[in-house]
Amino acid sequence: MKNKFGKFTGLTTFTLVLVFLYIPILLLIIYSFNNSRIISTWRGFTFKYYIELFQNREILLAFRNTMIIGCLTTIISTLLGIVSALALENKRFKGIKFFSGLIFLPLVMPDILLGISLALFFSFLKIEMGMLTVLIAHISFCLSYTIIVIQSRLEGFDYSLEEAAMDLGANKWQIFYKIKFPLMLPGIVAAALLSFTLSIDDFVITFFTSGRGFNTLPVYVEGAIRRGTITTINALSTLMIVFTIFLAVVSRRIRKYIL
């Protein structure tokens, strides 16, 4: 009552923001069925751009590349994240300040700087750009996230469990396998999902480190927009939206199942 005005403003802004967030994407989906070569005029319903899409070898190749990079990045950055989180667990570790600083810095740098610095670095070392350099770049920007996510999971770890297991005669590996790893698992899954999402979403860093012949989906999309082959882009974007929403739903299920 007293705060009617505040409540009204809050709800109005909330609704407006939601409209703002959804309009462009909904438009994009609608126009992917538009039977017109010009993007913004409506000329009737069609599926033809979806069919064109599946006949386009370049798109299928870019999709394959995106998945390969996404999976490899996830595996490697998650493994490195687990190992590093175990190192950071020791609070009296003398290198902890330097190490955590180095982990924190990539998070606050704009992605363009990581892309440029790696592009110059690879050319300085005369390394040919392609799949390998993209993979290295993706691991570099996912690593900080995986370490922090997994480490935060270990933060509240009850070390008396470890001591109890040791007193009962468990060796180091048994302690890790039977106690610590299951407790870390939700963090590991969250870290893996996060790095996969970050990797398949990335444009800027891939753009700088991919060279001529190697395209991921976002890089292909940007190129197609620049070249003006726009109609299939709407269809492709719609499929990508469906795909990512599917992934997000699956990941929520996985997380729920594990927790």
Add this chain to the structure above:
Amino acid sequence: MNNELRAQRKKEISSWILSLPALIWLLVFFLIPYFIILLYSFFESGIYDVEPILTLSAYKEVLTKPYISSFYLSIKLAFYTTVICLIAGYPVAYVIARASEKYKNLLIILIVIPFWTNFVIRIFSWRIFLAPDGLLNTMLIGLNFINDPIRLLRTDFAVLLVMVYVYLPYMILPLYSAIEKIDFSLLDAAMDLGANPIKAFLKITLPLSKQGILAGTILVFIPALGAYIIPQLVGNQNSLLIGQVITYKIKNIPRNWPVASALSFFLVLLIGVFLLVFYYLNKRVKQKGIIIDEE
């Protein structure tokens, strides 16, 4: 005692071994490349990439008007983006934080879903909306606000709009987590004691959510400062942002890697100063928080 010391040392060694893979990775593929930028910024531009002759010419070029105005435009747009995100994001975060437990998760998911769409596509979708014959122009003509389509795409306004669109959730989420922690009985108490809602908000809610404001500002301002693909897809190509200038100098012919490196160096410097200011502010907020508790 001796045993404990030995155990401690063993732990220290194993920590070093465990941290080594990621440490080396970040040193080689994150830190050293920044030094390559620094090194290249002192080189001469060559036909292919760079000539290893030490010179200050890249810095001399960077300190001329076109580059400075790009920096100025980037800072200006990043600043406006942050302010608009804060003003639009605060009520949204507040509504979510004060919603009943049942709806909180749903509301957050509603905010985050557009984020599951690919970054490039999210930006691209605005071109359909802002096109000369796009929905917005059609609507404005239909409502008799304008007679002929106005230029919306390829303007600084479009860049600002899309930057707000892309970075808004980065502001909402930290704000939400800060506001959610506030003990709202304080607000009721203030109002019982005669404070009006605005005063209660300014004296209680706002100060207690300062950390969320700081975190959101960092998360929005820094990426907005380095934006490349947003101005590239919707921006005015006659007034380039710094991210575009750097990219052109690296990718497009005629290349000039030393100039790109010098610009990157200034960008890092700018972000460094910005982060230091925020580190200081954050520290003050924390100290102030303690003083309030003691009172």
